[in-house]
Amino acid sequence: MDTVTGSIMVLIAVAGGALVGAYVRRRLDESQMGSAQQLASQIIEDGKKEAETIRKEAELQAKDTVLKAKSEWEKEAKELRRELQGQERRLIQREENLDRKDRVLETREKEAQQRERELATQEGAIQQREKKVEQLVEEQMARLEQVSGMTGEEARQHLMETMESQARHDAAKRIKQIEDEARESADKKAKEILSLAIQRYAGDYVAEKTVSVVPLPSDEMKGRIIGREGRNIRAIEAAAGIDLIIDDTPEAVIISGFNPVRREVARLALEKLVTDGRIHPARIEEIVQKAEEDVNQSIRESGEQATFDVGVHGIHPEVVKLIGRLKYRTSYGQNILKHSLEVAFLCGVMAAELGINVKQAKRAGLLHDLGKAVDHEVEGSHAMIGADLARKYGESPEIVHAIAAHHEEEKPSSVLAVLVQAADALSGARPGARREMLETYVKRLEELERIGTSFNGVDSCYAIQAGREVRVMVSSDQVSDAHSHVLAKDIAAKIETEMTYPGQIKVNVIRETRAVDYAK
Template identity: 75%
Template sequence: MKIEIIMILVAGAALVAGVLLGLLLRRKLAETKMASAQKSAVQIVDEAKKEADILRKDAIIQAKDAVIQAKSEWEQESRELRREIQSQEKRLVQKEEALDRKVAQVESRDEELGQWEKDLDQRDRGLKEREKEIVKLIDEQKARLEALSGMSSEDAKNRLMEAMESEARHDAAKGIKQIEDEAKENADKKAKEILALAIQRYAGDYVAEKTVSVVPLPSDDMKGRIIGREGRNIRAIEAATGIDLIIDDTPEAVIISGFNPVRREVARISLERLLADGRIHPARIEEVVNKAAQEVDESIREAGEQATFDVGVHGIHPEIIKLIGRLRYRTSYGQNVLQHSLEVSFLCGIMAAELGINVKQAKRAGLLHDIGKAVDHEVEGSHAVIGADLARKYGEAAHIVHALAAHHEDEKPETILAILVQAADALSGARPGARREMLETYVKRLADLERIGTSFAGVTSCFAIQAGREIRVMVSSEEVSDAHSHALARDIARKIENEMTYPGQIKVNVIRETRAIEYAK
């Protein structure tokens, strides 16, 4: 046990001795490194000092070189600046000499201007004195002229102005005539080309007046059956259809008379079916008339749809389509209104294509322009205004409504489309074979034309020719001048437009001639 303790103590002492020895060795090594580091630091400092001395000497040398170079550059700039200053001084001296010369010139001109002003003052005084003398002479001459002519200067001035005004009016009338002739020549040429093309591309049918319908009978015995006992059958037919049956001495025929074409067509169909069936009594009459009315309504709708299809117009309200179909049974001066509307539509489309405007809108306005005639026997007013109201009611565009209202001057035409519908309507109604006119109306129209022509001063006689398409007005050459004759023709035309209603156009031809007659004896 003691040995182990002694060994432990010996080992501990050895360990302590080793540690102490290690510490001494480390300290010795650190001192050695420190001495070496100090020596290296001294060497580095010495080398740094040497390098600093070298750099300082180099910097001094470079600074001296820079100073020398800057000095040389400054001296060169100074020499150039001195040369520039010397050249500017020379230029300034030259400018001063030039200014001196100009000053001298200006002074000499001032002297000349002063002399001229004196001369002008003298001339001005002389001109004023001469002007006074001239005014005095003019007054004396004016007084002498007034004394010789017997009129004052104001009267002479007024006469001169009147003469000049008369001459100016005469020249203006000549100018107006020339301008009108040129405008008419160009406009007529273009209008005739368009109208001729429209006429060539469309040919309408000849139509006749149709206000009555004739139903043939298999025998005259059927007249008694139509009349019925105590006339009950004929009264039932007239009550159901709203038309008149005329049964007279006409052999094997019954005349259906009425101004409502739709009712007249219903009556015709009903009577034909009653005659074919043979059963004619009030109950059967009412049944047949109702069926006929339904068939006519269907045919009206189909006719309207076919018309819109033929023209190529779509999107029309169904009620307007029915109105168009009703025109199938409406006539005007013997012309079927549906055929007339189709004709106007085609003519509008042709002329619109030539003028470069919307063809579909033109055809639409032409087709609808007379829809007012479908209900004009039921509504008061002009058919143009009625048609425009109907078109507006069923959603037609404003320019279409205006074209319908203006095609008979119920409104003033304000668009090309309205003028186009007017022209196509007149063209369709005025073409040969389109319409027939009653003799009394025709004679009255001719008389009204001659009355209007003779109502103007200076007119000696007036004749309506060409079936009322032209009037020739003979005027007195003493009362009406050549220039005034053109104004007279225009006034007569305007009065005809305002007071009369007529298809197409009327030519007013004013004739003025001077005849000199002498006899040789």
């Protein structure tokens, strides 16, 4: 490579010198032909020296390049040898590890084989012992069979049957005894508590409707009540918020309205106007305002008297007013304030018998129908309205829950809630406590029987005990014992959804299977 490079450089120098010489000769020929040859010779000599210098420099550069390439190649070779040596060491280590594991496995295999031999020896010894034991057992069984006259299987079966029969008999006897005792004690205790509660409290009832009748001294007073062009009657209706009915009823005026408080205000105002004799719009407004103040005072006094009679204290003043308003509210002819007092006393008596907080029970009984004081003004059931009012005015969560759960809007989760529910049903179910129109009563009975017969598998349905119980006869082929419980719950749920009724209704599903045969 060095020789070729030098030769190329020499040729380049020579060619360059020739060109330069030719050029110089031509120039010299043109100017001075005499000195041209000398100058050309000098130039050629200089070109040769320069070419030699270039060749030497090229040779030095080529040597440097070769040395660098050689150095790099040696470096790469060293790195390659180092990597190969590292891989060789790793392979040697892996081989040593494999040899070591092989030796460990061989040792373990030998130990396992030794253990297998030991276990085989022990198993043989155990089998020999088992054979001896079996022989001894067979000998003993043979002796026992000879003594008892029964085989071993017959003796075992006889013993098991005897023990099983005795255990079943004892268990059934014990279960029957426990059930009878529990039923008798629970039934007896419940009857004692209810009878005691009924005996210790006897309430009177005030029958009120949605109308009030005001007696008049004479029919001439009707004209004065109506006034010129009816201005007096319009003033009374506007001030009291009720409807005044003046018809052919002799010496009487009918006050109609769903709000019992307004109806009472109108009744008192009209009685005062009739007694006073001065009936005109200004006097009417004055008398109605005075009657309203008197009714509000009466409401407060009634509420305070009710809390005093029950013996509960610390009730919010607004709640006391709501309790007093119940004096003018009825349900199926039963006065709600009287009903609430009765429920409170019944709750107290039963709570004393059960050993729970008597004052708390009375408080819950007194407040259980609190929502009926405003249920004509607020949407929702009176139980939930009463619970919201009790919660608003600081009653305890136990009282609030008892109010909300006494008609199953919430599931009762405390003894107090169940107690209020029972007392409420007992108060409403007492003979003479409530009444309803004959048409409504008959319609309710027909609706109960219709709901009962609307389910599959029902043969007949009868509403008894004044509509407080429904007896449903079902086909034993279509309804099983387990399904009869579900059917009772479904019928009760449908009654709750589709009907409105006082108290509670018992759904009794009856299923009977009869097998008849004759001995000839």
